[in-house]
Amino acid sequence: MPRSKVKLAYISNDSARRTTFRKRESGLIKKAEEITTLCGVEACAILYSPYSPEPNVWPCPLDAQRVISRFRNMAPPEQNRKMVDQQSFARQRLEKTTEKATKLRTENQHNEMTQVMYQCLSGRLGFECLSIGDLYYLSGLVSQNLRVIDRRLEFFQRHYSG
Amino acid sequence: MPRSKVKLAYISNDSARRTTFRKRESGLIKKAEEITTLCGVEACAILYSPYSPEPNVWPCPLDAQRVISRFRNMAPPEQNRKMVDQQSFARQRLEKTTEKATKLRTENQHNEMTQVMYQCLSGRLGFECLSIGDLYYLSGLVSQNLRVIDRRLEFFQRHYSG
DNA sequence: AAATCTATATATAAACT
DNA sequence: TAGTTTATATATAGATT
Numbered sequence: 579m580p581r582s583k584v585k586l587a588y589i590s591n592d593s594a595r596r597t598t599f600r601k602r603e604s605g606l607i608k609k610a611e612e613i614t615t616l617c618g619v620e621a622c623a624i625l626y627s628p629y630s631p632e633p634n635v636w637p638c639p640l641d642a643q644r645v646i647s648r649f650r651n652m653a654p655p656e657q658n659r660k661m662v663d664q665q666s667f668a669r670q671r672l673e674k675t676t677e678k679a680t681k682l683r684t685e686n687q688h689n690e691m692t693q694v695m696y697q698c699l700s701g702r703l704g705f706e707c708l709s710i711g712d713l714y715y716l717s718g719l720v721s722q723n724l725r726v727i728d729r730r731l732e733f734f735q736r737h738y739s740g
Numbered sequence: 741m742p743r744s745k746v747k748l749a750y751i752s753n754d755s756a757r758r759t760t761f762r763k764r765e766s767g768l769i770k771k772a773e774e775i776t777t778l779c780g781v782e783a784c785a786i787l788y789s790p791y792s793p794e795p796n797v798w799p800c801p802l803d804a805q806r807v808i809s810r811f812r813n814m815a816p817p818e819q820n821r822k823m824v825d826q827q828s829f830a831r832q833r834l835e836k837t838t839e840k841a842t843k844l845r846t847e848n849q850h851n852e853m854t855q856v857m858y859q860c861l862s863g864r865l866g867f868e869c870l871s872i873g874d875l876y877y878l879s880g881l882v883s884q885n886l887r888v889i890d891r892r893l894e895f896f897q898r899h900y901s902g
Numbered sequence: 903a904a905a906t907c908t909a910t911a912t913a914t915a916a917a918c919t
Numbered sequence: 920t921a922g923t924t925t926a927t928a929t930a931t932a933g934a935t936t
Binding site: 584586587588589595598599602603605606609610612613615616617618619620621622623624625626627628717720721723724727728731 | 746748749750751757760761764765767768771772774775777778779780781782783784785786787788789790879882883885886889890893
């Protein structure tokens with residue numbers, strides 16, 4: 579935006595595009611860091627680019643060990659699930675309810691769990707990183723999802739193939 | 741930053757913190773949109789806050805339908821896996837190799853798949869959204885991960901319990 | 903509480919090294 | 920190609936409504 583105002587469109591010049599990407603990538607991460615610090619919220623930014631073999635995942639890779647150790651001490655998110663369900667029925671006073679739910683969610687580190695699960699299942703984090711407790715928990719979670727998927731497939735088979 | 745320079749630390753005043761969050765949240769999303777457009781890259785930003793029941797997931801929720809329909813036509817990411825493995829052996833000319841891999845990854849929409857998988861498994865997107873083809877694919881992926889987890893658990897049992 | 907308005911801090915495009 | 924500089928566009932803190 580400085581020196582000259584740039585049109586918001588794909589930059590066709592390769593080196594200019596790359597330069598812009600590098601500058602703006604660091605700018606975006608900086609902004610993410612700031613909002614996190616200033617507002618005490620959790621944020622995550624993922625940038626895929628042709629300039630790096632891995633996506634730039636902020637703040638996850640550097641923080642992975644901390645996230646994993648939190649995950650290890652976490653209980654199954656049962657109460658959390660219930661809380662979320664309650665929300666969908668009570669749309670009045672949404673924010674108050676939500677604030678409570680978010681606090682609960684933060685307390686029991688559901689976010690960290692889903693991040694770690696995501697990273698493991700998508701191959702970005704090796705299962706070797708997980709403790710035996712993590713693995714039991716993850717095994718249960720994955721099995722549960724598999725059952726849901728299977729039920730859904732049976733539903734399709736009953737309705738569309740018979 | 742305007743009017744006065746603000747110290748980069750948690751804002752303890754509730755309403756000030758909320759106001760700052762709202763302003764910066766939109767700023768961050770705008771920046772993410774810009775880098776995406778200008779540089780032709782894929783990016784994703786997730787913001788958890790106590791002010792909204794769901795995390796602000798950009799650009800995923802609005803784009804979910806498009807992402808899902810891409811996912812439906814996707815082949816298993818076998819070639820992609822191989823490509824990524826090759827990379828870890830060939831650290832010379834990293835960027836050239838990476839550029840190819842990224843293009844492949846973009847072409848076969850691996851990113852979209854992992855996003856959708858993440859959303860489904862973490863409960864943010866109902867399995868009802870998926871076609872029968874998606875479900876078969878996801879079922880295979882989840883089963884595969886379950887086998888890896890089980891092997892890992894057996895490893896622990898052999899080494900630490902017997 | 904949310905929207906609008908400024909003055910100022912910050913981000914960044916282009917130039918230069 | 921990457922780092923540094925600088926002029927300008929943008930983002931945003933605080934004030935106001």
